[in-house]
Amino acid sequence: MITAGIDVGSLTTEAVLLQDREILAYSIVKTGSRARLAAEQAFEEVLEKAKIKFSDVSFVVATGYGRMGVPFASRQVTEITCHGRGAAFLSPRVRTVIDIGGQDSKVIRLDEQGNVVDFLMNDKCAAGTGRFLEVMAQALELPVTALGEAEREARRAAEISSMCTVFAESEVVSLIAQGVPRAEIIRGLHRAVAARTTALVSRLGLVPEVMMTGGVAKNPGVVSALSEKLGVEIFVPPEPQIVGALGAALLAR
Amino acid sequence: MAVMEFRKFLRDLFEGEHRKRILSSPLTYQLVERALKLARGSFPSQASYMMARFALAQTGRAFSRRVPVVWTSAFFPVEIVWGLNLCPFSPEVAAAFLASLGFAEEALDRAEQAGYSRDLCSFHRLIAGAALLGYLPPPAALVASTHLCDGAPLLFQNLAAFFRVPFHVLDVPYRADRDAEAYVAEQLAELWRALADLAERKPEPAGLAEAIQNSNRFRANLLEVNELRCRVPAPVRGSEMLNYLYLFFAGQGSREAAEVFACLAREIGRGEREGKKEERFRILWLHLKPFYKGELMDFIENKSGAVLAFEEMSHVYWPPLSPGDPFPSLARKVLSHFCYKPLEARTATVKMLAEKYRVDGIVHFSHWGCRQSVGGSLMLKDALQRAGWPVLLLDGDCLDARNEATGGILTRVQAFLEILAERKNFRVGERHDHCRN
Numbered sequence: 001m002i003t004a005g006i007d008v009g010s011l012t013t014e015a016v017l018l019q020d021r022e023i024l025a026y027s028i029v030k031t032g033s034r035a036r037l038a039a040e041q042a043f044e045e046v047l048e049k050a051k052i053k054f055s056d057v058s059f060v061v062a063t064g065y066g067r068m069g070v071p072f073a074s075r076q077v078t079e080i081t082c083h084g085r086g087a088a089f090l091s092p093r094v095r096t097v098i099d100i101g102g103q104d105s106k107v108i109r110l111d112e113q114g115n116v117v118d119f120l121m122n123d124k125c126a127a128g129t130g131r132f133l134e135v136m137a138q139a140l141e142l143p144v145t146a147l148g149e150a151e152r153e154a155r156r157a158a159e160i161s162s163m164c165t166v167f168a169e170s171e172v173v174s175l176i177a178q179g180v181p182r183a184e185i186i187r188g189l190h191r192a193v194a195a196r197t198t199a200l201v202s203r204l205g206l207v208p209e210v211m212m213t214g215g216v217a218k219n220p221g222v223v224s225a226l227s228e229k230l231g232v233e234i235f236v237p238p239e240p241q242i243v244g245a246l247g248a249a250l251l252a253r
Numbered sequence: 254m255a256v257m258e259f260r261k262f263l264r265d266l267f268e269g270e271h272r273k274r275i276l277s278s279p280l281t282y283q284l285v286e287r288a289l290k291l292a293r294g295s296f297p298s299q300a301s302y303m304m305a306r307f308a309l310a311q312t313g314r315a316f317s318r319r320v321p322v323v324w325t326s327a328f329f330p331v332e333i334v335w336g337l338n339l340c341p342f343s344p345e346v347a348a349a350f351l352a353s354l355g356f357a358e359e360a361l362d363r364a365e366q367a368g369y370s371r372d373l374c375s376f377h378r379l380i381a382g383a384a385l386l387g388y389l390p391p392p393a394a395l396v397a398s399t400h401l402c403d404g405a406p407l408l409f410q411n412l413a414a415f416f417r418v419p420f421h422v423l424d425v426p427y428r429a430d431r432d433a434e435a436y437v438a439e440q441l442a443e444l445w446r447a448l449a450d451l452a453e454r455k456p457e458p459a460g461l462a463e464a465i466q467n468s469n470r471f472r473a474n475l476l477e478v479n480e481l482r483c484r485v486p487a488p489v490r491g492s493e494m495l496n497y498l499y500l501f502f503a504g505q506g507s508r509e510a511a512e513v514f515a516c517l518a519r520e521i522g523r524g525e526r527e528g529k530k531e532e533r534f535r536i537l538w539l540h541l542k543p544f545y546k547g548e549l550m551d552f553i554e555n556k557s558g559a560v561l562a563f564e565e566m567s568h569v570y571w572p573p574l575s576p577g578d579p580f581p582s583l584a585r586k587v588l589s590h591f592c593y594k595p596l597e598a599r600t601a602t603v604k605m606l607a608e609k610y611r612v613d614g615i616v617h618f619s620h621w622g623c624r625q626s627v628g629g630s631l632m633l634k635d636a637l638q639r640a641g642w643p644v645l646l647l648d649g650d651c652l653d654a655r656n657e658a659t660g661g662i663l664t665r666v667q668a669f670l671e672i673l674a675e676r677k678n679f680r681v682g683e684r685h686d687h688c689r690n
């Protein structure tokens with residue numbers, strides 16, 4: 001049986017095809033302004049990659065903030081349950097999932113069976129999310145995907161005192177003007193994201209093992225800053241962005 | 254006229270530039286009472302109709318200026334005011350009412366302009382703004398209790414200065430021993446005499462004894478309702494009970510408030526209240542709910558398959574009052590609130606209610622700025638989870654819709670219901686429309 005999961009996030013939309021608990025293919029597209037189009041595009045792409053037709057797919061589950069706008073999904077499940085399910089599938093020993101997406105961050109607690117037992121979600125403020133890093137990357141005139149690499153040369157971290165995206169941006173601009181090396185500014189930003197995330201994790205309680213998912217997990221600078229701050233090792237799956245869609249595909253029955 | 258239409262009627266009536274004049278005219282309430290009678294058949298029950306009628310009549314009375322109006326804070330023992338036949342007015346309930354009609358923003362903005370911080374509880378901000386806008390009946394005095402809600406005495410003191418009327422505070426110690434009881438009782442006796450002066454007459458013990466008896470009837474009838482609510486499926490939804498806020502905050506001591514719950518008990522007893530056909534999840538609800546028209550309560554009770562089986566507010570925590578010994582018994586009532594004790598008391602009460610009403614999970618509606626309910630919520634959650642209950646701390650606001658991101662709050666509730674679904678071995682993430690009934 002082939003099932004599909006579609007995760008319509010605020011910045012990107014992912015689709016995963018699953019057959020007998022094996023990932024057949026996945027796709028990642030930009031969400032843009034219309035969730036429905038993004039879902040269709042991601043789905044078409046993943047079908048094409050796996051060289052199968054829509055009719056070969058038995059069930060589709062949609063997740064993510066745009067989950068209600070996926071007309072071809074048979075059910076909708078929240079991203080919290082899906083991330084939990086996807087993470088437990090990838091590593092059954094995971095008890096804490098930290099998901100930092102485009103516009104929100106979540107911490108999810110799993111039990112031994114991989115069921116979600118508790119969660120916290122910050123969606124009130126862009127601080128500490130992918131969007132925060134994107135704005136800072138713009139100020140630094142770098143693509144957001146280059147931040148992790150660009151941090152490597154840093155010998156210390158610049159002090160970023162504000163977590164508000166708007167104020168932090170002007171802080172970054174003035175640090176650049178003061179001649180602070182870019183790498184140090186980036187390390188400072190990564191530490192700021194880690195501090196913010198640590199506060200959320202601490203509220204829920206840290207139980208190892210820890211997995212990080214979502215687009216921001218692709219930034220090794222954030223992962224190591226967070227790992228240092230939490231004092232635990234953080235496991236990042238090979239493609240952290242598709243964990244929600246994977247969970248949705250697992251739930252599609 | 255359906256209930257929704259009745260609300261629309263009120264909204265249309267109060268809409269526009271003459272809001273202040275219309276809201277503060279006693280004639281308005283006569284008109285509204287007539288409209289209410291026309292809408293009678295379409296209220297979900299006789300009890301909810303009675304409650305609306307009572308609250309509107311009292312609001313009309315408050316604006317009539319024929320009787321001194323006493324503003325009382327949410328947890329003040331209002332029996333004292335009923336016992337003097339004065340008109341109690343609960344500004345917290347008025348705030349909820351204005352928000353339910355969609356008029357919160359104007360008053361909240363007005364309060365902010367006057368310097369009330371956005372960090373304050375929106376009940377208090379809305380009250381301040383509505384008072385400044387002239388939407389509330391002018392008080393002859395304000396009384397606030399220091400227990401539970403620590404913002405109320407400060408706000409009331411401010412408003413007393415604004416209205417140039419006396420302000421009385423009931424200082425409630427944070428311990429429930431004999432000394433505390435005597436101290437509170439003494440203040441209550443003094444307050445009773447001070448409020449009697451407003452009406453320029455001698456306070457009558459018989460009047461107070463009658464209010465105490467009414468309050469005991471209220472208690473007994475509510476207890477009966479609560480027992481009947483153990484039935485599965487739940488005969489009364491929590492969102493309806495939370496609409497009886499007026500009775501809890503301003504009605505205890507009146508004949509009418511007791512009658513509303515007697516009527517509700519009869520309705521349930523006669524089987525006139527049918528539960529939901531499909532009750533997938535039973536929830537125990539802590540603290541209040543959003544009163545503005547939003548999607549949250551509609552989603553939970555009409556679309557998700559969940560039902561608020563019981564809510565903290567309706568719990569009868571106090572012993573019966575003694576008509577012959579009114580002040581010490583009212584003092585005991587005030588001092589026995591389970592939230593005005595070390596957190597273990599609230600935890601134990603919540604656990605007891607969760608078991609009694611056989612709920613699947615507990616939701617704490619964490620109202621922005623409410624220190625008394627939100628303050629210990631993380632520890633409360635921890636203790637309840639250790640006892641095996643799934644708990645959701647749902648951040649929101651009862652009145653200020655600007656403090657709520659609808660998508661986020663619904664996702665949290667859905668994710669919580671998915672946790673409950675997994676525990677009950679239901680398929681996770683159904684389409685929700687089939688649950689409507």
Ligand code: SF4
Nearest residue numbers: 374376402622623624
């Ligand atoms: S919500 Fe809390 S702070 Fe606000 S009025 Fe009620 S008890 Fe007071």
